[in-house]
Amino acid sequence: MSVLVNKNTRLVVQGITGSAGTFHTRQCMEYGTNVVAGVTPGKGGQKFDDQVLVFDTVAEARRETGCNVSMIFVPPAGAADAILEAVDAGVELVVCITEGIPVMDMMRVKAQMAGKKSRLIGPNCPGIITPGAAKIGIMPGYIHKPGNIGVISRSGTLTYEAVWQLTSRGHGQSTCIGIGGDPINGMSHLDAVRIFNDDPGTEAMILIGEIGGSAEEEAAAWIEDNCRKPVAAFIAGVTAPPGRRMGHAGAIVSGGKGTAVGKIEALRAAGVAVAETPATMADTLIARMKR
Amino acid sequence: MNIHEYQAKELLEKFGAATTRGKVASSPEEAERIARELAPAEVVVKAQIHAGGRGKGTFANGFKGGVHVCKTPEEAREIASKMLGQTLVTHQTGPAGRVVNKVLVTEAAQIQREIYFAILRDRPTAAPLVVASTEGGVEIERVATESPGKIIRESIDPLAGLQPFQMRKVAKELEFESSQLKAASKLFDGLYRAFIGLDCSMVEVNPLVVTPKGEVLALDAKFNFDDNALYRHPEIAAMRDIAEEDPREVEASKHGLNYIGLDGNIGCLVNGAGLAMATMDIIKFYGGSPANFLDVGGGATEEQVTEAFKILIGDKKVQAILVNIFGGIMQCDVIAQGIINAAKTVHLSVPLVVRLEGTNVEKGKKLLQESSVALITADDLADAAEKVVKAARSR
16 A cells, blocks of 8 residues: 555656656656656657657646646756646646755745645655655665555655665565655645555654754644554754754754754654664664554 | 845845945945045944854954944044954854954944844745844844743735735834834835845844934844855855855865865765764764765765865864765765775875665675775664764774
8 A cells, every 4th residue: 555656646747858857757667657748848749768748738748648646857947837837737746856946936836836636745855656656756766665664754865764774674665755855845744644644554654854844843743642653753963053054955953943852852752753863763663663 | 145244234225125324345444435424423333254243252463342333434444444354253253263354334323222123934834924023132032032922923925925014013013103104114115025036034134223213224134045046146146255154165065065064073975965964963873073064965976976075084173984875866886986086186094984875886885895995884874873983083
């Protein structure tokens, strides 16, 4: 079992003819993802790798192919527009990989998406993968294994670390969702936790967070009251100095808010097992599952 | 990215937000000329560095205070001559201090009361938020903890913008008199247009002052910009003053590397921001102290890895280096080749611990083994952290 994406996913890739779009579309197809269309304005009618039809607009792609998930590789200046285009076309799930979108653009996107039925994952994220069924993003496919652990994370490589620890210990994943490291993004930790909580194929979850914002605290509050599945967490940035942005646009401790210690305390208080180091994410969850 | 006070003042003027009259000077003569233009008003001469605490700072030449009120243009010249070219040390600069290359000369405002006013992007609501208080001139964090009731919040619809009624509402809550509402609204409007127009993450005015004549002025403004949006604001990007930045960070940014200098002695080279932070954390967990945060990104080239490595080796504080790579998009052999290249050009004088995992890991390990680079290999993250902490300690 899985959430959001599976064998029935019909993927459209926005920015399919760019270098990143091309490289990763091929990787996704190799993994077995059902890529049904591409979109690059001005290149409508072309074929990508002699297989995938390219359209000028998402609306046409949707009409012609019934695509229901979009993966976006459009450069930052046009990425917000690309998200809104997919939403306008009625694509159910929009996964925006693009890094470096101006935050003000995302603020407008978020406001314009209110009340729409489309969901957004990202931006600045590795994407989403249901092992063995669909890979929509830039994560290395081979480290994953089908199973029943849900993984939620802001960070790319730190997610790979958690997944690899799980896989090496024989635990597969139902779905792994990279929600992205930007201060304003689509799906939150809490949204993802709720989705996994409702999924009968997910038995437990790993939640990976980092300094900045209060999304981890919000997830913790909900978990305490509503979630009966075992959850383990890791929060990066205990040693990050305040006032410095640690790589991700959202990873900053400012005005005493968004500290790792505060997040860890909130999660522990909610009954979440928090890994002391990033090397013990899987072990912490496995121990928690045995309890 | 940060800018100087005089640059913030120029931005305020550009967006029609009322502020005190004044200009920036690079020489004592220029300071005198500006003061003469502002006469008969008294002027304030302010050292221009990015760090706070200037008023209470001390210059390396013994001169006290980076902010002075001057009664005459001659005095302004004399004070400027004691600041320009000198190093100012404040509680925020660290003992090394910062060299003052410019001073701001402004008229000294008559202050009846001081207000705090900021616009920031609020993460939970994904919207701009006005945060204001009648308790200006002090640290807002202190007001927030000691008297939370004194903090005014007004959320702004990002699609509609700050509405005139909201400006009046905030102005009334800030206890402006009816006759001052127009001036206050005009100032708020200017600040909001600057916030949106320049892609700011924050615009903070502290203090915003009311003069005995009833004028409403932004006395000191701080702008924080969204680095992601600098591409569409070349005029803001041009305000960057690299003399104010850590030279290691300047060098790193030239090569598109995400580097932040810290105080420890273990150099780190990691791919991905989250993993880079987590690597710092695990070093600390095992009793060590990271010298830096360094994310080479998801698609770094061999050259970038080489440059990153040079920055780590060039840092005199570094007693050991940890390379932690989880290759996804980034391939382990690319990292390995980058390390080998760097070791050829720069002498590697400290122990190097390498942990590789992911795409092309075997190829990467083989490259390193076959090279002449002396290194300690690690099996996993914990093993790597323990080994590098031990290596740094034994030196």
